[in-house]
Amino acid sequence: MSTTDTAATSEATRVTGRDSAGPTKRSGRIIPRLGLDRFSGLYVLAALIIAYGIWLPDTFLTSQTARSVADGQAIAAIVALALVVPLAAGVFDLSVAATLGFSVCLVAWLQGHHVNAILSVLTAVAAGIVIGAVNSLVIIVLRVNSFIGTLGMGSLLAAGSYWITDGQTLIKGFSPDLLKAGRAQPAGIPVTVWYLVGIALVLWFVLEYTPVGRYFYAVGANPQASRLAGLRVDRLVARSLILAGFLSALGGAILAAKLGLGSPDVGPPYLLPAFSAAFLGATQIKSGRVNVLGTLVAVYLLGVGVKGLQLAGAPSYVGDLFNGAALIIAVALAARTSRK
Numbered sequence: 001m002s003t004t005d006t007a008a009t010s011e012a013t014r015v016t017g018r019d020s021a022g023p024t025k026r027s028g029r030i031i032p033r034l035g036l037d038r039f040s041g042l043y044v045l046a047a048l049i050i051a052y053g054i055w056l057p058d059t060f061l062t063s064q065t066a067r068s069v070a071d072g073q074a075i076a077a078i079v080a081l082a083l084v085v086p087l088a089a090g091v092f093d094l095s096v097a098a099t100l101g102f103s104v105c106l107v108a109w110l111q112g113h114h115v116n117a118i119l120s121v122l123t124a125v126a127a128g129i130v131i132g133a134v135n136s137l138v139i140i141v142l143r144v145n146s147f148i149g150t151l152g153m154g155s156l157l158a159a160g161s162y163w164i165t166d167g168q169t170l171i172k173g174f175s176p177d178l179l180k181a182g183r184a185q186p187a188g189i190p191v192t193v194w195y196l197v198g199i200a201l202v203l204w205f206v207l208e209y210t211p212v213g214r215y216f217y218a219v220g221a222n223p224q225a226s227r228l229a230g231l232r233v234d235r236l237v238a239r240s241l242i243l244a245g246f247l248s249a250l251g252g253a254i255l256a257a258k259l260g261l262g263s264p265d266v267g268p269p270y271l272l273p274a275f276s277a278a279f280l281g282a283t284q285i286k287s288g289r290v291n292v293l294g295t296l297v298a299v300y301l302l303g304v305g306v307k308g309l310q311l312a313g314a315p316s317y318v319g320d321l322f323n324g325a326a327l328i329i330a331v332a333l334a335a336r337t338s339r340k
Contacts, residue, residue: 041284041297045304052308059311071190073303075100075255078196079270080277080295081203082247087278087290088207089240090220091139091146096248096274098154098161099131101267103252105161107178108170108262117178121253128249131157132242139241140234150241154271161264170262182257195254199247204292216240217289276302276323280330302326 052060059065079096086093103124110120131153138149184191207213219226219236227233256262280302281295282288306319 038285038287041280041294041301045297045301048301048304048308052304052311056308056311060308065307065311067188067190069300069303069307070193072307073299074190074192074196075251075258076270076273076277076303077296077299078199078251078254079248080274080281080299081200081292082244082251083274083278084281084290084292084295085203085207085216085243085247086146086237086240088213088216088220089237090223091237091240092150093135093241093244094147094150094271095131095135095154095157096244097267097269097271098157099128099245099248099267100252100255100270101264102131102157102161102164103128103249104256104259104266105164105170105262105264107253107256108174109164111175111178111256112170112173114173117175117181120175120178121257124253124256125246125249128245128247128252129242130245131249132245133238135241135245136238140238158264158268161267165262165264167264171260174260178257179260182254182260192254192258199250200292200296203247207292212236212239220289272320272323272327273299273302276327276330280326283330283333298326298330 079100082096082099083093106124106127107120110123111117115123135150135153138144138153139146142149144152182191186194207216215226215231215236218229219231219233223233226236252267255266259266277295277298278290280298281293282290284294284297285291286294302323306322309318309322
């Protein structure tokens with residue numbers, strides 16, 4: 001990685017608080033006992049559910065609302081999990097949402113040209129892997145800062161999405177089998193939630209219980225020390241970006257199957273919620289580092305917060321307002337933790 005990217009790594013480490021020293025002695029007895037240092041998100045989520053339930057009992061406390069929140073946040077959660085991997089390795093990937101959008105458009109375009117559904121999905125996922133590999137080359141070989149490099153890639157992918165779709169919404173030719181795979185409700189639960197559970201379980205296991213997961217965190221915490229310890233830092237960073245591309249594209253294929261359309265406007269709105277959830281998740285469960293479970297808590301905390309306000313008649317921009325505020329608060333909390 002370049003000198004500038006090392007600075008970005010240090011900033012990512014500082015923001016996510018991976019070197020935090022833990023609670024001070026004053027709060028050391030009470031806060032850990034209540035779990036407020038690691039489970040505050042769950043407390044806030046429960047408080048929101050109770051508050052909205054009292055405020056909007058006829059609309060919020062329904063199975064339809066529960067399914068809507070679970071289904072509506074599933075794709076956002078997959079994008080956030082894709083972002084967690086490079087953040088764990090100490091680099092940014094601002095192309096995850098654009099990769100998702102490009103994947104959606106590619107699947108729709110292939111379906112419109114009567115390509116087999118499975119082949120369409122595999123092609124989109126392969127494209128995501130290639131995108132991750134190109135990001136790796138830009139960051140590792142060309143020594144471009146990860147923030148700038150992946151931001152540029154996101155812009156290129158946005159242009160690619162417009163080129164594939166000609167700026168239109170593609171709705172023709174979707175295979176009934178593909179639509180069924182994106183809209184089924186096994187056991188009454190939207191299939192997108194099941195996809196999320198499967199992806200989250202695998203990624204959680206990889207990051208928490210395999211050597212490569214521990215290596216990602218080691219590189220993110222201190223790339224120089226990791227290199228001196230014999231870890232192949234550049235290779236690990238490359239793997240994290242490729243995995244992010246794979247997960248983002250997979251999320252795009254799932255979203256295309258769910259929506260039954262492809263549009264260049266689909267991907268970009270997922271970027272801010274993904275970053276908000278990833279950084280807020282770094283303050284949860286395993287406080288001081290990005291992690292899968294904390295990210296899931298953050299995604300649904302934000303989702304419930306926004307859904308309740310929407311049911312109360314809040315304007316359409318409340319989602320951006322809520323996610324933007326959450327991102328600022330999450331980074332501030334993580335930075336405060338790292339200073340203790």
